[in-house]
Structure formats: structure tokens, C-alpha cells
Amino acid sequence: MSLAQQIERRRTFAIISHPDAGKTTLTEKLLLFGGAIQAAGEVKARGERRRARSDWMKVEQERGISVASSVMTFDYLERTFNLLDTPGHEDFSEDTYRTLSAVDSAVMVLDAAKGIETQTRKLFEVCRLRDMPIATFINKMDRETKDPFELLDEVEQTLALDVAPASWPIGMGRDFKGCYDLIHDQLILFDRGKGDSISESIKCQGLDDPKLDELLPDYAVEKLRTDVEMVRELCPQFNLKDYLEGTLTPVFFGSAVNNFGVQELLAGLADFAPRPRAGKALERQVAPDEGKVTAFVFKIQANMDPKHRDRIAFVRVVSGRFKKGIKMKHVRSGKTLAIHNAQLFLAQDRAVAEEAYPGDIIGLPNHGNLRIGDTLTEGEMIRFTGVPSFAPEILQKVRPEDPMKAKHLGRALEQLAEEGAARVFKPALGSDWVVGVVGPLQFDVLADRIRTEYEVPCRFEATSLMTAEWVEGDPREIKKFSDQNRASMAVDHAGAPVYLARNNWHLDKAKDDFPSLKFLKTKEEV
Numbered sequence: 001m002s003l004a005q006q007i008e009r010r011r012t013f014a015i016i017s018h019p020d021a022g023k024t025t026l027t028e029k030l031l032l033f034g035g036a037i038q039a040a041g042e043v044k045a046r047g048e049r050r051r052a053r054s055d056w057m058k059v060e061q062e063r064g065i066s067v068a069s070s071v072m073t074f075d076y077l078e079r080t081f082n083l084l085d086t087p088g089h090e091d092f093s094e095d096t097y098r099t100l101s102a103v104d105s106a107v108m109v110l111d112a113a114k115g116i117e118t119q120t121r122k123l124f125e126v127c128r129l130r131d132m133p134i135a136t137f138i139n140k141m142d143r144e145t146k147d148p149f150e151l152l153d154e155v156e157q158t159l160a161l162d163v164a165p166a167s168w169p170i171g172m173g174r175d176f177k178g179c180y181d182l183i184h185d186q187l188i189l190f191d192r193g194k195g196d197s198i199s200e201s202i203k204c205q206g207l208d209d210p211k212l213d214e215l216l217p218d219y220a221v222e223k224l225r226t227d228v229e230m231v232r233e234l235c236p237q238f239n240l241k242d243y244l245e246g247t248l249t250p251v252f253f254g255s256a257v258n259n260f261g262v263q264e265l266l267a268g269l270a271d272f273a274p275r276p277r278a279g280k281a282l283e284r285q286v287a288p289d290e291g292k293v294t295a296f297v298f299k300i301q302a303n304m305d306p307k308h309r310d311r312i313a314f315v316r317v318v319s320g321r322f323k324k325g326i327k328m329k330h331v332r333s334g335k336t337l338a339i340h341n342a343q344l345f346l347a348q349d350r351a352v353a354e355e356a357y358p359g360d361i362i363g364l365p366n367h368g369n370l371r372i373g374d375t376l377t378e379g380e381m382i383r384f385t386g387v388p389s390f391a392p393e394i395l396q397k398v399r400p401e402d403p404m405k406a407k408h409l410g411r412a413l414e415q416l417a418e419e420g421a422a423r424v425f426k427p428a429l430g431s432d433w434v435v436g437v438v439g440p441l442q443f444d445v446l447a448d449r450i451r452t453e454y455e456v457p458c459r460f461e462a463t464s465l466m467t468a469e470w471v472e473g474d475p476r477e478i479k480k481f482s483d484q485n486r487a488s489m490a491v492d493h494a495g496a497p498v499y500l501a502r503n504n505w506h507l508d509k510a511k512d513d514f515p516s517l518k519f520l521k522t523k524e525e526v
């Protein structure tokens with residue numbers, strides 16, 4: 001297959017949702033279509049096996065949340081889908097945000113009884129910043145739900161997104177009969193309890209087709225006809241351009257646990273979801289069909305096996321045909337790496353990547369030389385942008401239980417900072433480290449990982465610090481500023497100066513005193 005054909009067939013996407021809306025269940029069902037798993041429950045079972053093996057994920061096990069995100073590749077309808085999984089819990093959303101920088105589109109899953117929830121909204125905002133195309137799956141139609149019109153209205157009003165129903169539900173809860181596929185004019189009947197099989201669709205000649213009257217109770221057909229009439233009056237028709245620009249979302253109704261409506265969603269993605277986009281580098285745009293391979297790191301994950309300190313860098317291929325053994329330039333260090341052991345993430349297992357194409361995600365085992373945001377090329381000195389960095393919102397001090405282990409702790413923190421698991425600051429005065437995270441649960445995970453992976457039992461303690469801001473500007477000014485504010489200065493893991501502010505007044509004063517300096521809440525990881 002030519003490079004162009006490989007690009008054409010790829011669809012790289014993520015699912016965004018509020019916890020419990022049904023993301024895991026939908027993922028399982030999608031993989032079923034790809035033949036990637038044999039039975040439902042496999043995704044969870046796999047997760048549990050993995051968890052059982054890894055000590056450091058005890059925290060996750062105890063709290064029943066998923067910390068690690070992964071990649072699943074499967075083929076269906078002559079497409080290769082790369083589904084990037086994202087942790088649902090909000091404390092781990094940094095990972096989610098970075099994952100979103102590596103996909104071309106998203107599927108937004110809503111619980112039909114709840115509509116838009118807080119986490120859906122947050123994640124949607126990130127997608128919006130990138131003008132990312134979004135397909136919507138309204139799940140759990142087999143339960144009592146909100147009125148479908150109300151749900152559409154909610155999406156439109158709260159997200160300012162046009163909605164174009166791709167299917168329309170017939171009843172709900174105990175009376176849920178199925179959906180009418182508005183794109184292909186077909187009826188899909190709901191068969192309760194057939195979660196692992198695929199519902200058959202019945203081709204219809206429009207909504208007046210007498211077949212509908214035969215197959216559905218009178219009241220249901222009547223309601224379907226009036227509903228669809230209203231839908232056609234009230235909602236715009238699906239059009240590709242608006243979807244691709246991220247201003248319109250096709251809406252599918254279904255029930256993931258019953259594997260209902262999932263096939264229609266997947267067929268929709270095969271049909272209209274965007275193929276791999278161009279990469280944005282500081283220097284220029286990189287088109288996927290350029291001959292040379294380029295790629296960027298969007299996530300680092302420590303190996304599941306705590307005995308090994310290896311990490312996997314998750315790398316999105318932007319352009320070219322990646323082949324095993326290829327020599328890639330690591331732009332930040334200028335070093336050349338020969339890549340023999342890249343991994344592909346097949347749903348069932350990992351395999352060594354012989355080849356990979358734009359849109360694909362490969363895993364590169366490394367010992368810490370690859371960092372989030374890094375660019376790999378065949379020699380060109382370009383740097384991809386867009387992998388976000390987050391302002392640390394909560395700051396705590398950390399110290400080892402055994403004071404002799406301070407150095408070990410420092411090394412562990414440095415590695416975790418490189419991995420993107422936390423921001424780590426070394427104050428100019430004193431021997432403690434300050435760690436910044438977005439969600440408080442991250443401290444528990446960090447403490448657990450430092451204890452099990454690095455064998456340094458440690459304690460996190462509250463601080464009176466409000467915020468940490470990176471200081472940029474003329475080096476002489478920075479020096480002057482640092483000298484005057486030694487008690488509040490620190491450096492991050494890469495040695496960049498950071499100001500630790502106790503309160504707003506403190507921060508404002510610093511800014512007033514040194515108007516030429518920039519105070520930044522985040523640092524772009526380029």
C-alpha cells in the first residue's frame with residue numbers, strides 16, 4: 001500500500017466523557033468490531049490483570065480509577081483505527097489533555113440521563129481550542145433518560161455546538177425499541193441482552209415505509225415520524241465541512257452495554273472522521289505525506305514493572321513511513337537514535353513495530369532521554385508544538401522519611417517531572433523539594449510510586465504557597481530579581497527559575513517591582 005493509502009485509511013481518535021458515562025464499555029464494543037477482542041469484558045479484565053501485576057498501581061486499585069492511558073489499534077471497514085484511551089478521573093486530566101494533542105478527532109460520550117457533566121465540558125473545551133471534530137454518542141438509552149430534544153438542546157446551548165442527529169431513538173428505558181438511522185434510512189431494532197452480537201439493520205424507503213408500521217407499535221411509529229419531522233425542522237443537516245471545523249457534531253443514540261448503536265458510530269467515523277492532519281512545528285507545517293518521518297512525544301509512562309526503570313515514550317507519527325531500524329534525530333539533544341524496538345499497541349498485545357504511518361502511535365522504550373513535547377525527525381531541526389503544559393495548582397513539600405535518602409528522592413522527583421507526572425521545584429534555600437500538581441490525588445500516586453519504584457518512603461506536607469510561576473526575561477534582571485527574593489526562588493527539574501508566591505499580594509508586588517520580567521503559569525514543553 002502506498003503512503004497516501006495508508007494515510008487515507010487511518011483514523012486516530014479519543015473518547016471524552018465524564019466518569020461513568022460508559023467510555024470503557026464503548027471501548028470494549030468498538031474493539032469487538034475490530035475483531036481485536038473476542039468477548040466483552042476483555043478490556044476490563046486486561047486492565048485488572050495488569051493492575052494485579054503492578055504494585056505501584058495499588059492506589060488506583062484502591063480507588064477504582066484508571067490512572068494509565070493506553071492506545072488500541074484495530075482494523076474495521078478498511079480503516080485502521082487508533083483509539084487513545086484517557087483516564088476519566090479529573091485528577092489525571094493532564095494526561096488526558098496531552099493525549100488529545102495526539103488525536104485527530106474525538107467521540108464525546110454522554111449519559112442520556114445526565115447530559116453534559118462537568119468533566120465532559122472541561123474536555124470539550126480542550127477539543128474546542130484545537131477546533132477538533134467531535135462525534136457525540138448518547139449512551140444508556142435502555143434506561144430512563146432525558147428527552148432527546150432536551151439533550152440536543154443542552155449540547156447546543158452549553159457547548160455552543162450545532163447538533164445534527166445521525167440517528168433517532170424510538171422510545172427509551174423499558175420501551176426502547178431501537179433507532180432510526182437518519183443518514184442511511186434504516187431501522188435498527190433493539191434486542192435487549194445481546195451485548196456481544198451486532199444488531200441487524202433493516203433498510204427502509206424513508207419514514208413512510210410501511211415496514212415501520214409492521215415492525216413497531218403504532219404509537220412508536222407515530223412518535224418517530226413526528227419527532228423526525230421536528231428534528232429536520234430544528235436541526236441542521238449533517239455536513240462534513242462544519243463537522244471537520246469543529247462547529248457541528250453528528251449525534252448517535254445507543255446503548256453501549258447492549259452493543260446498540262455502536263456499529264453506526266464506527267461506520268460514521270470510518271466514513272467522515274478526519275484522516276491524520278498536518279503537524280504544526282514552530283518552523284513550518286509538516287504534511288503527513290511528506291516522505292521523511294517526523295514524530296513527537298506526547299506522553300511518557302513508567303514501565304508497569306517496578307523492577308525496571310524503563311519508560312515508554314508514546315510517540316505520534318506525523319509524517320512519512322516509519323520502518324524498524326530507522327535512524328531518528330532527537331531534536332532537543334541533537335543525538336541520533338537507531339530505533340529497533342518501537343512498539344505497536346494492538347488491542348490484545350504489544351508487538352514490535354515493523355512499520356508505522358502518520359496517525360499511528362508507537363511506544364519507544366527509553367531510560368529518560370525522551371521527554372514530553374520532544375520532536376524526532378530524520379535530521380531536520382524542527383520542533384512540534386501543541387503538547388500542553390499545566391499550571392501546578394496545589395503545592396506540597398516532600399521529604400524522605402530517612403534523611404539519608406534525600407539524594408535518591410531528588411533523582412526520583414526529577415524523573416517523575418520529566419515524565420510529566422508532576423512539577424518539581426528545588427527552592428534556593430532549604431533542603432525540601434516542592435511538588436506541584438493539578439489534582440490532590442496525584443500526591444497519593446506520587447508517594448506510592450516513589451516508595452515502590454524508587455524505594456524511598458517519603459511524606460508530602462502542606463505548604464503555605466499559593467502558586468509557582470516561571471520567570472522569564474533578561475538574564476541580568478532575573479539575577480537581580482532572584483537575589484532580592486531568594487527565599488521565594490526555586491528552579492524546576494530543567495533548571496529554569498521559578499517564583500514561589502505565598503499569596504496574590506506577594507505575586508503582584510513581584511510583578512510591579514520587575515515590570516520587564518514575565519511571570520508564566522505554565523511552561524511550553526518544546
Ligand code: GDP
Pocket residue numbers: 017018019020021022023024025026088139140141142143254255256257258
Ligand atoms: P466509564 O467510567 O465512562 O468508563 O463508564 P463504564 O463503561 O465503566 O460504565 C459505567 C457503568 O454504566 C457500568 O456499570 C456500565 O455497565 C454501565 N453502562 C454502560 N453502558 C450502558 C448502557 O448502555 N446502558 C446501561 N443501562 N448501563 C450502561
